[in-house]
Structure formats: C-alpha cells, structure tokens
Amino acid sequence: MAQVDLEKVTKVYENKVVAVKEATVTINDKEFVVLLGPSGCGKTTTLRMIAGLEEITSGTIKIDGKVVNDVEPKDRDIAMVFQNYALYPHMTVYENMAFGLKLRKFPKAEIDKRVKEAARILGIEELLDRKPRQLSGGQRQRVAVGRAIVRNPKVFLFDEPLSNLDAKLRVQMRSELKKLHHRLEATIVYVTHDQVEAMTMADKIVVMKDGVIQQIGSPYEIYNKPSNIFVAGFIGSPAMNFMDATIIAERGGIWIKTSGFKVKAVKEHEAILEKWIEKQVIFGIRPENIFDKLFALAPQPENTIEGIVDVVEPLGSETLLHVTTGDDSIVARVDPRTKAKDGEKIDLVFDMNTIHIFDKETQQAII
Ligand SMILES: Nc1ncnc2c1ncn2[C@@H]1O[C@H](COP(=O)(O)OP(=O)(O)OP(=O)(O)O)[C@@H](O)[C@H]1O
Numbered sequence: 001m002a003q004v005d006l007e008k009v010t011k012v013y014e015n016k017v018v019a020v021k022e023a024t025v026t027i028n029d030k031e032f033v034v035l036l037g038p039s040g041c042g043k044t045t046t047l048r049m050i051a052g053l054e055e056i057t058s059g060t061i062k063i064d065g066k067v068v069n070d071v072e073p074k075d076r077d078i079a080m081v082f083q084n085y086a087l088y089p090h091m092t093v094y095e096n097m098a099f100g101l102k103l104r105k106f107p108k109a110e111i112d113k114r115v116k117e118a119a120r121i122l123g124i125e126e127l128l129d130r131k132p133r134q135l136s137g138g139q140r141q142r143v144a145v146g147r148a149i150v151r152n153p154k155v156f157l158f159d160e161p162l163s164n165l166d167a168k169l170r171v172q173m174r175s176e177l178k179k180l181h182h183r184l185e186a187t188i189v190y191v192t193h194d195q196v197e198a199m200t201m202a203d204k205i206v207v208m209k210d211g212v213i214q215q216i217g218s219p220y221e222i223y224n225k226p227s228n229i230f231v232a233g234f235i236g237s238p239a240m241n242f243m244d245a246t247i248i249a250e251r252g253g254i255w256i257k258t259s260g261f262k263v264k265a266v267k268e269h270e271a272i273l274e275k276w277i278e279k280q281v282i283f284g285i286r287p288e289n290i291f292d293k294l295f296a297l298a299p300q301p302e303n304t305i306e307g308i309v310d311v312v313e314p315l316g317s318e319t320l321l322h323v324t325t326g327d328d329s330i331v332a333r334v335d336p337r338t339k340a341k342d343g344e345k346i347d348l349v350f351d352m353n354t355i356h357i358f359d360k361e362t363q364q365a366i367i
C-alpha cells in the first residue's frame with residue numbers, strides 16, 4: 001500500500017516566491033495522478049517536496065498515513081525520474097540501474113535479478129553494456145525508468161519524462177508507461193504541462209496555476225465539468241470558445257445573448273440560470289459541440305446561429321471552421337463534408353446540453 005496525502009502544503013522560496021500555496025490532494029494507492037499546469041505553476045516544486053528534496057514551508061505530507069515532513073529522501077521509499085534523466089555518463093546501462101541498489105548494500109545476486117527483470121520489462125536487455133551516450137533519447141528514458149523500477153519503491157515520481165522525445169516516441173512511451181503502471185501496480189505522480197499526456201494517462205488530474213490547485217478530477221470530469229475558465233481553456237484542442245454574454249428571460253424561456261446571437265438554454269439549465277438573469281457571464285462551448293447545420297441532427301431556430309466563415313481548415317477526418325459572429329471569433333469542428341467557404345455565411349448549430357457558463361467576475365463555473 002502507498003497512499004500520499006498533501007495537506008495545505010505551501011512552499012515559499014528564499015526569494016519570497018510562493019511556488020505552491022496550500023496544496024491539498026490525496027494520491028491513492030496504485031493511482032496514476034498527473035500534476036498538470038503551465039510552466040512555473042509549481043509542479044516540480046510539489047514533486048520535489050514529496051520526494052523530500054525540497055523542504056516544505058508549511059503543511060503536512062503523509063505517506064501511508066505517516067507524516068514524512070522531516071524524513072530524509074532516502075528513507076521515503078520513493079523513486080524520482082527526472083526530466084533530464086540524470087544518468088551517469090561513465091557507467092553502463094547495467095551500472096546505472098544497479099547503482100542505487102549498490103549504495104543501499106543489496107546483495108549482488110539480488111541486484112542482478114532486479115536489473116535483469118527491469119530490463120526485460122522495459123525491453124532494454126540488449127543495451128545493458130552500453131553507455132548512455134550510445135543510446136537514443138527513448139532508450140535513455142527507459143534506463144531512467146529502469147533505475148526507478150529496480151528500487152521497487154512505494155511511489156514513483158515522474159517530472160516531465162517525455163518532454164525530450166520527438167512526437168512519435170512520446171506517443172509510444174505514453175502507452176508504455178501506462179502499461180508499466182498496470183504491471184507494477186505502482187502509485188505514480190507524474191508531472192506534465194501537456195494536456196494530452198494528462199488526459200490519456202491519468203486516473204486523476206490535478207490542474208495547477210500560479211501555485212494553486214484549480215481542480216482535481218478524472219480526465220472526464222476535468223474535460224466536461226471544468227470548475228473555472230482557466231481549466232476550461234487549458235484542456236482541449238482546439239480550445240473551448242469563450243464569449244461575453246448576458247442571460248435574459250424571454251418568451252417563457254431563458255436565453256444566452258452574445259454580441260452575435262441569442263440561443264435558448266435547455267430546461268435542465270433553467271433553474272440555475274434564472275439566478276443570473278440580466279447578469280454578465282462568459283458563455284463557453286467546445287468546438288466539437290458546434291455543428292454545420294447541414295449535418296446537424298436536430299437543428300432548431302433557438303440553437304442555430306449565423307456567422308461568417310473566416311477560414312476553413314480541412315484535417316481529413318474533420319474540418320475546423322473559424323467563424324465570426326458579432327464581436328466574437330469562434331472555432332467549430334464540423335463534418336468534413338461541409339460546404340463552408342471562406343467569406344461566406346454559415347448556419348451553425350449548438351449542442352446546448354454541453355454548454356458552459358462562467359461567472360464573469362470570479363471566473364468560476366456556473367454550469
Ligand atoms: N530554487 C528556487 N528558488 C526560487 N524560486 C524558485 C526555485 N525553484 C523554482 N522557483 C520558482 O517557483 C515557481 C514554481 O517553479 P516550478 O519549478 O515548481 O514550476 P513548474 O510548474 O515545474 O514549471 P516548468 O513546467 O517550467 O517545469 C516558479 O515561479 C519558479 O520560478
């Protein structure tokens with residue numbers, strides 16, 4: 001069992017930078033948790049505090065219910081894989097992987113068994129005699145992971161381990177790490193600023209910004225129920241469309257009015273939106289929830305808007321339309337059979353069940 005609990009963990013560096021502010025999160029046993037956020041949001045700092053490499057300013061970190069604030073890194077039973085792999089250049093792959101165990105005075109036979117087992121799992125058995133400089137980026141990455149595996153730690157910490165790899169290798173290593181997680185039944189905390197990595201690998205995503213946790217949830221929750229504008233805009237590509245809007249009551253319904261159109265809220269959203277009548281909000285809708293009317297299932301006048309096509313981007317399996325409506329420019333991801341042409345009018349249909357509404361002032365989600 002290996003559960004990690006962060007309770008109001010704060011890190012203030014000597015130069016007064018508040019890198020992490022009151023972070024509270026539980027990483028369950030065998031869970032794959034991804035810390036996600038833009039550069040400088042405090043991901044590495046959080047990881048280093050869990051590892052014990054960085055002192056915490058206030059708060060508590062527990063491993064398996066035991067407070068480890070003052071426990072030395074080597075006694076935490078945690079293995080960290082660094083962004084730059086930090087392999088010893090003068091040692092072979094075998095020696096790199098064996099080194100940590102040697103320091104801990106493991107018997108030779110046990111070291112040999114563990115290194116070979118890890119090499120087998122990672123598919124690097126034939127590389128054991130090479131030096132790091134004789135390896136490709138992906139192979140080096142595997143050695144770095146192997147060095148962590150041989151220790152059989154309670155918790156694995158990964159700091160952007162794929163960021164040095166090319167796009168194709170990244171996709172491959174992504175699924176390999178996921179398989180490894182299942183095989184080792186390990187607790188993993190994984191840091192990345194890449195939302196696709198987070199979505200595809202995580203059981204649970206922790207979204208951070210400016211040292212503050214914005215939301216904790218499954219990839220599904222984070223994508224479909226973002227708690228604020230930052231999370232909504234950070235996850236998803238192309239990004240969610242945001243428009244200034246006002247909520248109005250009209251003709252027995254509740255409507256969302258922007259500079260370019262007026263669409264009717266679905267019944268399920270009415271009770272919440274009633275409290276926002278005549279108030280300023282931000283209307284959000286993802287590109288895939290906007291359809292070309294020609295290919296929409298149930299177009300109604302109250303969920304159809306008219307816009308002018310600025311750019312058509314055919315991607316093969318889908319087509320992106322950049323459309324101007326009023327003062328707003330939005331992106332729709334539509335059926336590739338669309339007849340849309342630059343500069344022409346187009347009717348777009350919104351799936352009103354999937355919309356998001358945010359408080360303009362607090363940026364928090366209302367729907
Ligand atoms: N040793 C340090 N001394 C002072 N400030 C630091 C130190 N290390 C990091 N910081 C600051 O703390 C904040 C968080 O840094 P951190 O490295 O945790 O971010 P990150 O989310 O890992 O970013 P990146 O994606 O760029 O790696 C940043 O503002 C950074 O400049």
Ligand SMILES: [Mg+2]
Pocket residue numbers: 043044045
């Ligand atoms: Mg970092």
